Amino acid sequence: MIKVFVPLDSAALSMGADEVAIAIVQSAASQGKDITLIRTGSRGMLWLEPLVEVETSAGRIGFANISTEAVPELIKSGALDTGSHKSSIGLVEEHDFFKNQNRVTFARVGVIDPLSISDYENHGGLVGLRKALEMSAAEVVSQVTESGLRGRGGAGFPAGIKWQTVLNTQSDQKYICCNADEGDSGTFADRMLMEGDPFTLIEGMIISGIAVGATQGLIYVRSEYPHAIDILNRAIAMANEYGLLGSNVLGSKSAFALEVRVGAGSYVCGEETAMLESLEGKRGMVRAKPPIPALVGLFGKPTVINNVMTLSAVPMILAQGAAAYQALGHERSRGTQVFQLAGNIKRGGVVEVAFGITLGELVDIYGGGTNSGKPVKTVQIGGPLGAYLGTESWDVAMAYESLAQAGGMLGHGGIVVFDDTANMAKQARFAMEFCAEESCGKCTPCRIGSTRGVEVIDRIVAGEDQEKNLELLEDLCEVMTDGSLCAMGGLTPMPVRSALKLFPADFGIKTGAKL
């Protein structure tokens, strides 16, 4: 009996993984080959999808870019036994993209059957939760605090401090809300984890509930992730069945219930307070802070809001101890970061490594440069409102503070690469346009400013009153940055200002013009 693994991750599905899986089963049957097909998440080497794997005594060997047409030949060739084939990439975990990664959060993604609790447990799952159930709430919180885990949604706020605030706040009801409204361009780590290893997130949320005294969790998933929603719902049903969720978590006295809520296609609902409004069934409009959600959150109750990546790091922290996680990282950025390489890049995918890797390493070594083969012009990190950085920033260590110092922002860890054909005035305009499109419309700088930004950039590019309009754009950027209610309007000037600074020529600005 040969175990064959085919990803069910959306990225793989978009490359025909489902059809390939069917073809494998059919071909194996028709060729009398006794196989077991297991669907997994994706290894995150997206340029190799569909990446079919087969279990061998040496480990799992991968066959890259398998099409349905190639399947009969693949099986016929005996590759499933020998592992050798023209499409073989050898042992998957020895692949140069993979072998130096430090997969902590993503340890099981692409490896296990995402909808098998036993597979999950066999790969180290539930160890953290079992430990947490033995501890006091305060001890669990202090584990997280000591690990140095910071929020992976973008703001990088220490998770332990947030949890402590919720723990300290008396209330008849508290909530754990997982922000899975992964809307930034070039980001897909949340989706891949939810599709490839949902129990890690579920376990993380249960631990969080135990830590702060919350009995209800909600996962807010964007509607564009139907597969993730489906897998989460199935995983939650299994967890309820198993006793992982419910009134006695793993037979303990702790209760935890979990539900998936689906967004409605709004980018700003990824902002935590707009997400709360949306979860309450209201229009996704940003709330003013204070009060912070840790004190007054969902339905006015103390609420932990963490990103998928933050919560999914928690089981490992509990399982292996705060120190193990804390040992990884760079300066005040502890642990690992799941970087996502996208855009015009040769080898797109997920790179989980400790903080501190350089930007150049990620783009050139992991990513292999541009897909077009042309020189890299710039990268945008942290989503559509992140700053553009040029190759002069190649040595910047990828961590919260060092990146900020270089004028960038880590955000959710997405890196989008552009080659030298990119027009950065268009990209700057796009930032304003994106903001105009996605603004919740509450605060003035974002609501009106973004539309004016598009108009002013157009005038600059058209050469109208360039000097005055550049001054106006700068004033506008200041008003938006310092005056906006939330990060949506506040960050929009980042790509605009960085594009203008790095590539003035793209805006038709003559060299030497006053900026």
Added chain:
Amino acid sequence: MDVTILTRMAEQIELNIPVHEDTYLRISEHLVKFWTPQMRTDFYQQVTKNRKDFSATLNKVVDELRAKANA
């Protein structure tokens, strides 16, 4: 005033005041408090003329009204 109206009113009051040994007192107090002297007089005459058409309580009520008036 039409005595049939007064009778109706008195009987409705009687129906609504629960039966105890002091019910007649409460009814007569009510009439003293809220009825004009003319209404009470007319009602008194009506009852005393046709005692058997009225309940024992209402008979006691008018006697009480009489006693009060004389006091």
Added chain:
Amino acid sequence: MTVVSDPRGTMPMRSGIGEADYGTPKSDSDVLVNVTIDGQSHLVPLGTSIMRAAGEAGCDIPKLCATDSLQPFGSCRMCLVEIDGRKGTPASCTTPVEEGMVVRTQTAKVAKLRKGMMELYISDHPLDCLTCSANGDCELQDMAGVSGLREVRYGIGKNHLDAPTDSSNPYFSFDESKCIVCNRCVRACDEVQGTLALTIEGRGFNSKVSPGGLNFLSSECVSCGACVQACPTATLQEKSVIDLGMPTRTVETTCAYCGVGCSFNAELRGDELIRMVPTKTGGANEGHSCVKGRFAWGYASHSDRVTTPMMREKITDEWRVVSWDEAIQFTATKFKAIQEKYGDNSIGGISSSRCTNEEIFVVQKMVRAAFGNNNIDTCARVCHSPTGYGLSTTFGTSAGTQDFKSVAHSDVIVVIGANPTDAHPVFASRMKRRIRAGAKLIVIDPRKIDLVESAHIKADFHLPLQPGTNVAVINAIAHVIATEGLIDEEFVAQRCDPGQFKRWRAFIELPENSPEVVSAQSGVPAQLIREAARMYAAGNNAAIYYGLGVTEHSQGSTMVMGMANLAMATGNIGREGVGIIPLRGQNNVQGACDMGSFPHELSGYRHVSDNAVREQFEMLWDVKLLPDPGMRIPNMFDNAISGEFRGVFVHGEDIAQSDPNVKHVHRALESMDLVVVQDLFLNETSKFAHVFLPGTSFLEKDGTFTNAERRINRVRPVMAARNGKQEWQIVCEIAQAMGYDMHYDNAAQIMDEIAQITPTFKGVSFAMLDQVGSVQWPCNDAAPTGTPIMHIDNFVRGQGQFMETPFVPTEERSNRKFPLLLTTGRILSQYNVGAQTRRTKNTTWHTQDLLEIHEADAAMRGIVDGQKIAITSRIGETILTAHVTQRVPAGVVHTTFHHPQSGANVITTEFSDWATNCPEYKVTAVEIRPAESSAPATNTLDEVLTKV
């Protein structure tokens, strides 16, 4: 008269030109924190926003989206400040002060941001300030000035300047092109009114205020005007301001519609009333209003107003305009003549709950002192007389126990026979706010009123009882409480009469009062009664609010006592959040009762037989008073028909339309020798009158109204009396012409006399009210600042008096001939018989009275929605338009009585409350058939079902 001149300083204000706006609500915290603002340190309550702290200290921070009637929102970003030790520029509206905080409100940084923000606003705003209807009263204009914006550099770009104006509402328009999307209207609709009719549609630059649907008129908007008041620009503007221009002065006064008693600033230019704006300092309404109070005042200048006295010998004659002297002389002479011929008792008066305390006091004084009898009654007879009887018997005071604010502390709210969202809308908003914040709600009403289910409101229990079974249901609730061990024994032992309690307990525990028995009588499932009873008893603070659905029954007084029993049994009396609260129908029902206009009582609810009290009045008035009760209104009618009662002074009440069994009333009026009517308009009663004395509208009156929470509010003359006299003057002149010396220089002297002779009013005077705004009686040496909550340590009567409340079914029952029960009610836009509201644009919403009929009853009779139907009782018949609905249960029909042609009282019966003779308006057995066919509907249910 107090005229508040416009005190606008450098900072703009919108919520009434007379009131300051501190941007965010006041904090109730007792803890004070020290904050330094622009170098000055201040102590402010914890939870206060920086904006409010600064404003109170005189350092106003610019703002557009903030207003102190709404929670902070933080959208305009005009109020950004710098705080030492904090990065960035937080919004001062959403940032609360903290101990030791050092705030700078005016720095180069924030000045630049504010200017930049304003530049963005103005880049999408029409620059037509000089011709704009908000010119001079526009916060955007003011903020543009404050920000120092001198140039808008953005040039022509995307904008909303061509957005259309929605003029569908008769009172205000919505000019979207001027909207700055501050959300104040949307938030006001949510937080203040609680209707949630408005929302923001679209995202980003396309965000816009939307009433949902086609326009404001067709939306769920209830035209309360909270949005108009909240709007900082001309976007939502009163049409009167658009037509007439900005007001320049204000006079604070009190609304004359329902018993909520909202305070308003009448905003005028010269003597022209431009708009009414509810005042935030108004104790009853705290800045809120409804469509009637804010907008429906145009009747005061309606061309139907009669402004000169008129007379005629016979009611078949034409009216003849006469001088005041002639009218008064004639009236006095005729009254005297009648008395000479038929005796002192042959005349009387009816006072009106629509008038001021001073006017009412003078009317009853005229009757007692000049007429020399006690034949004075008031229209409260037909609404809340059972409240007086029931609450004084059980608690000792004829009034509600709470102030309106109390509802904010209720955990369980019971609404019985009241429809606050239509009839007491401003209080309903308060109540809904509390319910949305988590209080439980029990509705006991045959109809599915809006509170049963509306936006973000859902009653936990609705008990849809059959009309006429109130007492059975309240007894069943009490039965559950008594038999399930839910009585607050400690409260009862400490506060109530033990003997009466024992009697009551034995009675209420009888099986006849069990939910299972009552279920059959009332149609309410026993389990529903049990659960509602448990919820009421288990609630920490439970309050009962009720209306005419309780009182206007043959057992109205019993029901009031039944509710009082319930409150005593569960200890829900004597603190915030609890109590028994009548929602009074008219602006001054409470006052009419307080002022001694019942035939058996002198002011302050003291029986005429009390020699000591009577002697005080006799000394003060220098006249002998009778020790026996006079006639009630129905007695007057009955005695008129029998010829003993021959003259009546009817003060501001249309008895020929509003009293039940109008045919009987008409016969009584026709029988009289002199009917004097004092009113604003000719009405149904004036058809039977010999003298018509023109009255004053509330905009012309000087005096006080007392609302349902015993709050005495000032009514100040906004404009000169159109008839040339205050109504109390007219009454005094009649009394004088009859030979009794009755004279006052002004209304304040009348109140001084009331205070002198009425212990509960001892501390009240106009001077005092002008100083403090309003006060709730009792206001005397023991309670110099008034009494928001009554019966705190003891009941006014000493010990609380439990009363047995046997259920005696009304004789008015449905039967083969009249199988349906008719009940009546009110609608939001109209008021009572409609004399005022029908003379305003409120007719936009309710052009005719409709008969609500359940779809099964309609189908059985072949009646479709909108069809003319004939409705018949054993008393009479009238024609109405059918509204087929599920709002009423099968077997029950409902109508309003706002339009005289509907003639609802043509069919109501002579039955009344056993104790007070309050008419049984709420139960009339009727049959209904299509008006076109003259044949009576004889279809049985079986026949209909066969046809179907």
